[in-house]
Amino acid sequence: MLTLVCPVCGAHGDETDFHAGGQAHIRRPASHDPEHISDQEQADYLFTRINPKGLHFERWRCDRGCGKWFHAARDTVTLEFKAYYGITELPPPDIMAQARGAWADYFKARQKAAAKAGAKS
Amino acid sequence: MQPRYSIFSLARNALNYHKDWERAWRSPAPKAEYDAIIIGAGGHGLATAYYLAKNHGITNVAVLEKGWLGGGNSGRNTTIIRSNYLQDPSIAIYELSRSLYEDLSQDFNYNVMFSPRGVLMLCQTEHELRAFKRTAHANKLAGLDCRMVSPQEAKEILPILNIDPQCRYPVLGAYYQPRGGTGRHDAVCWGYARGADQRGVDIIQNCEVTGIMRDGARVTGVETTRGPIKAKKIGVVTAGHVTTIMDMAGVRMPIESQCLQALVSEPIKPIIDCVVMANTVHGYMSQSDKGDLVIGGGTDSYNNYSQRGSFPALEHTIAALVETFPILSRLKLMRMWGGIVDMTGDRSPIISKTPVDGLFVNCGWGTGGFKSIPGSGWVFADTIANDRPHPIAEAFGLNRFAEGRFIDESVAAAVAH
Numbered sequence: 001m002l003t004l005v006c007p008v009c010g011a012h013g014d015e016t017d018f019h020a021g022g023q024a025h026i027r028r029p030a031s032h033d034p035e036h037i038s039d040q041e042q043a044d045y046l047f048t049r050i051n052p053k054g055l056h057f058e059r060w061r062c063d064r065g066c067g068k069w070f071h072a073a074r075d076t077v078t079l080e081f082k083a084y085y086g087i088t089e090l091p092p093p094d095i096m097a098q099a100r101g102a103w104a105d106y107f108k109a110r111q112k113a114a115a116k117a118g119a120k121s
Numbered sequence: 122m123q124p125r126y127s128i129f130s131l132a133r134n135a136l137n138y139h140k141d142w143e144r145a146w147r148s149p150a151p152k153a154e155y156d157a158i159i160i161g162a163g164g165h166g167l168a169t170a171y172y173l174a175k176n177h178g179i180t181n182v183a184v185l186e187k188g189w190l191g192g193g194n195s196g197r198n199t200t201i202i203r204s205n206y207l208q209d210p211s212i213a214i215y216e217l218s219r220s221l222y223e224d225l226s227q228d229f230n231y232n233v234m235f236s237p238r239g240v241l242m243l244c245q246t247e248h249e250l251r252a253f254k255r256t257a258h259a260n261k262l263a264g265l266d267c268r269m270v271s272p273q274e275a276k277e278i279l280p281i282l283n284i285d286p287q288c289r290y291p292v293l294g295a296y297y298q299p300r301g302g303t304g305r306h307d308a309v310c311w312g313y314a315r316g317a318d319q320r321g322v323d324i325i326q327n328c329e330v331t332g333i334m335r336d337g338a339r340v341t342g343v344e345t346t347r348g349p350i351k352a353k354k355i356g357v358v359t360a361g362h363v364t365t366i367m368d369m370a371g372v373r374m375p376i377e378s379q380c381l382q383a384l385v386s387e388p389i390k391p392i393i394d395c396v397v398m399a400n401t402v403h404g405y406m407s408q409s410d411k412g413d414l415v416i417g418g419g420t421d422s423y424n425n426y427s428q429r430g431s432f433p434a435l436e437h438t439i440a441a442l443v444e445t446f447p448i449l450s451r452l453k454l455m456r457m458w459g460g461i462v463d464m465t466g467d468r469s470p471i472i473s474k475t476p477v478d479g480l481f482v483n484c485g486w487g488t489g490g491f492k493s494i495p496g497s498g499w500v501f502a503d504t505i506a507n508d509r510p511h512p513i514a515e516a517f518g519l520n521r522f523a524e525g526r527f528i529d530e531s532v533a534a535a536v537a538h
Contacts, residue, residue, distance in 0.1 A: 001432050002423070016433045020423040043523035047375035047466040051364040053426045076426045101368055
């Protein structure tokens, strides 16, 4: 059984006290660029998922505590939670560095986009 | 060629104290090149290899397996066989599969213990009753032998059923498929393995695929723990690990891997001679020939590769079944296990070509893999052999997600996963 800690209210509980909300950090492409969304991009947004054997990043909800959504980094093989972080945040840098495959590509792209936005301003 | 199994071979070997039985399949070293490689020696992979050899004469085939054959979900399911799905494409493939099971033992010369003992699906809310009536009409149009039965008839089929209208989820009716049932999961894998091996297919166990070799947009072979193996056609049939393999080829999949648990009770005298499924309360059950009750439930809600499920999911399943079958309340459970199932968004499988030439994928069977082994292998072998989707497989292409042609079976699953 999974045991979690809510990073918002600090409640401890098992998986029945929380709700698993699936993969984290999914952006709805139509919100940013509604005119240029291909069918494939929309299908990827709805259905294509990062499904790693190992470190994964997910959304969870503190069902029986504060009711807030938050993010968690969890290993899908050992089922161990590695970190909890806010719903608007990226994972802690040391955890992000451990990401592999599609997740590593994703975080690299996010950081690049953030650096570009920073350079502009 | 291996000798056929018969009453005479049994008698002959009995005289020798069974010391002279030959191995049912070889254990060959991998060759440098094959016409086709199937990744994954579970039921679906072995069936694909078998029908490639038998139906299409393609025998220069290797089936690569990182563990032992039939050691994944093929050995971790509840062996239920039925075809009463809602959508036409699903009915077509699951009924092909169920009908192939009917004479699979004769086809193999190997007993797969197919037992068409009937599948009874309980309706425990008004909505479920209506949904199953809809399925019943769809199935009748497709020519399936299925019918709705009243609570009293359900009680006649299954005397241990609690049809008290006062219980939390009263039985309002049931949907019955008399030619559904169970089979012996190991024997299905072994039968396909033996049949494929006899026709020249190399089944290579303890051989993990570590990479997929490409030449531009074409596959050229695989890297394995036993060295590189070349092939122009590769079929990926690795269920819960399909994204791991497809990532090697750079193809993203609409799949999430979750844990589905099953459990068996201590063996008891016969109390149930059909398969019973209770969708609303999340549980399904049959009794094996040994006498133990084989019980399954819903998946855990989060991604999981550990083959260990959670206690709350088990508790939920058991609580529901005890309510519906009060006779079970004192029963001890012997073992439980989890399998890593590959879930798609519409709960229907993917049998498809991919953006990479020569790379084919058969996955997404999720919680309904065992029942579909023969049909899945049949159409996937045809798809690989002819390099185009088999007519039945066509609807299950990867492109359906972008085109919006979903085959929504989430309501037709035995339990709401």
